[in-house]
Amino acid sequence: MSSPLIVVSKGDRQHRQWNTLYWGYAIALAILVPLVLQPFQIGRMNRAIVMIVAVLAVNLVVGFNGMLALGHSAFMGIGAFVTASMVQDESWDYWMIIPLVLVLGFAVGVVVGLPALRVKGLYLALVTIAQAAVFPTLVNIDELGIAERTGGPNGKKVEEEVDRQVDSLSGYFEFLPGVDGARGADAYRYWIILFITAIVVLLVRNIMRSRAGRAVLAIRDNEAGAAVYGVNLPMYKTLNFALSASLGSLAGLLWCLDKGFVAGQDFTFLLAIELIIGLVIGGVGTLQGSVLGGLFVVWVRDLTKRISIPMGFYTLDGDGPLSNAIFGLILILFTFFAPGGIASMVTAVQKRIIQVVPLTPAGDPITPLERLDPGPSSTRSAWALRLAVIGPVLLVIGWVLMNVDNLIVGVFAFLLRFAIVVLAPIVVLVAMNERLGARAGLRGENAAAVTSRATLAGVIGVLSFAYVKTFALNLALRAHHVTHLAREAVVTDGGRERPVVPLVSEAAKYKDFKGTPGEFCSSGPGGEFNDWSVDELCGISSEAIEASETPVGWWLIAWPTQSLLALVLSLASIAVTLLVGFRYFVFSNSNLEPAKAETSEREDATA
Amino acid sequence: MDAGLLLLLQRIFDALTNSAIYASLALALVIIYRSTGLLNFAQGEMATFSAYVAFVLLVGAAPGLTGGSLAAAIGAPYPTVAAIGAAVVFGAIAGGVTERLVIRPLRETSELAVVSITIGLFLGVNSLVEQWWGTAPRQFPSLFPDAASDYLDVAGARLRYSAIGAWATLLVLLAALAWLLQRTRGGLAFRAVSFNRESAELSGIRSARTLMWGWVLASALGAVAAALSASSVLLEPKMMLRVLVYAFAAATLGGLDSPRGAIIGGVVIGLSQTLVPAYIPFIGFELSVLPALVVMVIVLVVRPAGLFGTQRLERV
Numbered sequence: 016m017s018s019p020l021i022v023v024s025k026g027d028r029q030h031r032q033w034n035t036l037y038w039g040y041a042i043a044l045a046i047l048v049p050l051v052l053q054p055f056q057i058g059r060m061n062r063a064i065v066m067i068v069a070v071l072a073v074n075l076v077v078g079f080n081g082m083l084a085l086g087h088s089a090f091m092g093i094g095a096f097v098t099a100s101m102v103q104d105e106s107w108d109y110w111m112i113i114p115l116v117l118v119l120g121f122a123v124g125v126v127v128g129l130p131a132l133r134v135k136g137l138y139l140a141l142v143t144i145a146q147a148a149v150f151p152t153l154v155n156i157d158e159l160g161i162a163e164r165t166g167g168p169n170g171k172k173v174e175e176e177v178d179r180q181v182d183s184l185s186g187y188f189e190f191l192p193g194v195d196g197a198r199g200a201d202a203y204r205y206w207i208i209l210f211i212t213a214i215v216v217l218l219v220r221n222i223m224r225s226r227a228g229r230a231v232l233a234i235r236d237n238e239a240g241a242a243v244y245g246v247n248l249p250m251y252k253t254l255n256f257a258l259s260a261s262l263g264s265l266a267g268l269l270w271c272l273d274k275g276f277v278a279g280q281d282f283t284f285l286l287a288i289e290l291i292i293g294l295v296i297g298g299v300g301t302l303q304g305s306v307l308g309g310l311f312v313v314w315v316r317d318l319t320k321r322i323s324i325p326m327g328f329y330t331l332d333g334d335g336p337l338s339n340a341i342f343g344l345i346l347i348l349f350t351f352f353a354p355g356g357i358a359s360m361v362t363a364v365q366k367r368i369i370q371v372v373p374l375t376p377a378g379d380p381i382t383p384l385e386r387l388d389p390g391p392s393s394t395r396s397a398w399a400l401r402l403a404v405i406g407p408v409l410l411v412i413g414w415v416l417m418n419v420d421n422l423i424v425g426v427f428a429f430l431l432r433f434a435i436v437v438l439a440p441i442v443v444l445v446a447m448n449e450r451l452g453a454r455a456g457l458r459g460e461n462a463a464a465v466t467s468r469a470t471l472a473g474v475i476g477v478l479s480f481a482y483v484k485t486f487a488l489n490l491a492l493r494a495h496h497v498t499h500l501a502r503e504a505v506v507t508d509g510g511r512e513r514p515v516v517p518l519v520s521e522a523a524k525y526k527d528f529k530g531t532p533g534e535f536c537s538s539g540p541g542g543e544f545n546d547w548s549v550d551e552l553c554g555i556s557s558e559a560i561e562a563s564e565t566p567v568g569w570w571l572i573a574w575p576t577q578s579l580l581a582l583v584l585s586l587a588s589i590a591v592t593l594l595v596g597f598r599y600f601v602f603s604n605s606n607l608e609p610a611k612a613e614t615s616e617r618e619d620a621t622a
Numbered sequence: 623m624d625a626g627l628l629l630l631l632q633r634i635f636d637a638l639t640n641s642a643i644y645a646s647l648a649l650a651l652v653i654i655y656r657s658t659g660l661l662n663f664a665q666g667e668m669a670t671f672s673a674y675v676a677f678v679l680l681v682g683a684a685p686g687l688t689g690g691s692l693a694a695a696i697g698a699p700y701p702t703v704a705a706i707g708a709a710v711v712f713g714a715i716a717g718g719v720t721e722r723l724v725i726r727p728l729r730e731t732s733e734l735a736v737v738s739i740t741i742g743l744f745l746g747v748n749s750l751v752e753q754w755w756g757t758a759p760r761q762f763p764s765l766f767p768d769a770a771s772d773y774l775d776v777a778g779a780r781l782r783y784s785a786i787g788a789w790a791t792l793l794v795l796l797a798a799l800a801w802l803l804q805r806t807r808g809g810l811a812f813r814a815v816s817f818n819r820e821s822a823e824l825s826g827i828r829s830a831r832t833l834m835w836g837w838v839l840a841s842a843l844g845a846v847a848a849a850l851s852a853s854s855v856l857l858e859p860k861m862m863l864r865v866l867v868y869a870f871a872a873a874t875l876g877g878l879d880s881p882r883g884a885i886i887g888g889v890v891i892g893l894s895q896t897l898v899p900a901y902i903p904f905i906g907f908e909l910s911v912l913p914a915l916v917v918m919v920i921v922l923v924v925r926p927a928g929l930f931g932t933q934r935l936e937r938v
Contacts, residue, residue, distance in 0.1 A: 077734065083737060130922045130923040131919075131922060133923075137660075137661055137733075137878070138922060138926070141661075141871075141873075141874045141918070142918070142919060142922065144867060144870055145870070145871060145915040145918060145919070146915075148867040148911060148915070149911050149912055152911060152912070153912070284863070284867075288741055288744070288745065291737075292741070292742075295734065336748075336749040336750075336757075336859075337753050338749070339748065340750055342742075343741075343743065343744070343747075344746060346738055346739075346741065346745070347724060347739055347746070349738075350735050350738045350742070351727070351728070354731065
């Protein structure tokens, strides 16, 4: 195995900087979601985040405690129905229901888990399957007013959605990105769900580091051993299962908050299976795995539904029963070839790029760290060259995918193209550093090869970075320009002049219209604006819009503030990457010299 | 005879067909659990697939029926019993191939991995069936005489021929299975491998190949269960999902490693499913799944290893 690109000591300045960079990107992505995605996509993102909580709940039992549980759909259902009923029938606020749902889920978890967890083996799986199978019919019982509360077979709609709360609270929450305009309600839900999910993830992380969490892990790793060390098996298993049930119910609450409608057929055995799929594909027994798995089940399901491959006499159509087959196939392939899930793949890549050296028991960094540094036999320039090639390749794939008329593929393509923003600066900096190192004679016999590779990598890096940034800036500026025009524009409505902006926000409901703005005005649904002259409404479209191939929906909801914010974020990302990268790579050469000297001294001593 | 008693007898008779179906699928689950210690979630779906194969062989070429012309090419339409027999053979082979391709390579890894595989198979097979043959229910010809007058009068209650037929089939299968396991060399090897794989391997038994036979047997049993189920109600892609849940309950009830327990569990579950909603008005027909599962949980509390299962002890 080749040595990692970067070696840092745990907790030192460089490590902190890399962490900051990592979290910076995570937060930037989180902020970009409500700004860049369209309302229905934000809704799907909300669903994905809800699934993160649910998968995490399953992970508590399956991943951290090693028991197989297949009934979390029922816990989600309990949470969702209780929430729907309390909001709709009792006019509670959502935040008041959170403790109720948590306690209720915990209690149900104890009742279900206690009999099954006394025995070793697959019995919990069987009991929970039973529970998942029976739940959808339970909500239809007429007795005790259950059907009345749950809406029975028709499901229950929550009329008082958060929209109401958005109206009354918008004054307080307008500062959140995206909470305004056409997608205010979706974005508002997004922030609430994201906030609760973040708390849940943090909570689970801390519990797993506590005494109870270690007991739970010990039971997974060696049940008999844990018992010998005094771990109360039934108690910890049951508590853990109940906690998991309670988080599952919380996911149900979020589900209801997001969807505003709950029905028994949403919480069948198939949902439980979907959670297991998310868990296995994301990565069993890791927090990142739950996050990735939750995102995976929603977004990839969405993607497979859009597959349509004509194969002669037969069309392979993903939007039908086959979407499940594709899911099943993905699950089997993952089990075979990546049993650790996506999380382990990410970790493997990460390990090849950065190695974090732990501290000594006393808490001091291990010195000299440079012993771990690849030094003269550095493969960094080879790495830089590889990354420099990968970046443009991703860019090309992204560009090709961008031309597929499909929003999800578009988002994926965007992420691929985004990768180059991260890769290119690293490539340039590594290449610069290697050239310097080779010139200073620190690369030994490899110097010539290192120099040529580093030069090539650096050139590719600079070119691709410049290309992407020019492209992005151009796009952002054009969007800003056009939306600015739209805000200034007025139309004549029955003799009165009025601003166009309300019209545009109304037109946002046509966001799915796939044609160009020209088509929108001439033959598309733009004709429905009867009260206002269509020509006038569409007259505001500048040449940029007319000429654009961008689907009309994008223009209609691209508000100036958001495009500006995107611009600022992208500039900030460049700055952060440059700053952190520069610091590290420029100083790393000076690290090498004393290390070399020290190593030789030690060799002398041993000799 | 007292009218109430008569009604009870009639209800018990009505439950018989379902009991036989649950028992046979539970038996399939138990065979696989005994030999490999895993639950096969795809058991029901693989069985459904076989039932559709039987259907195609029965009907032959028909407009819109996937595989119809292929079946016609090999001589379909077949008579009912031949078609089902062929489908059972098909199911058995498919089960063996499945074991060889996706289960065996992962046998040494974690429990969750194998469960994920069977869940993946469950989804895949189910959606293939839906894709090829559609979700609309289809009329499957009855295996046994099933006209309105085809019943045996037992003290005034009607014992239908189809129920007798289902049980006769099950009993014949049981006898065949018992003969296979108790009287043949392969059966001895199978029992040895289930009992202690390492020792069996040391005495020269090829355990991997033997375990594949477990899957073959189980899939054949499942195919029979699906054919019975399809002929007693209608043939549809989701028909075995419900049956699978009941079969799990039956297997748990009887003890996951006990074939005898699976049969008795199947009967108990089938009876409770029919009798409890009939006598407890609170539980409507919609909820007929509930009593079976409550029974299962109670048994787990009182006798964790099931009624006939072996208590597992662990040496520390």
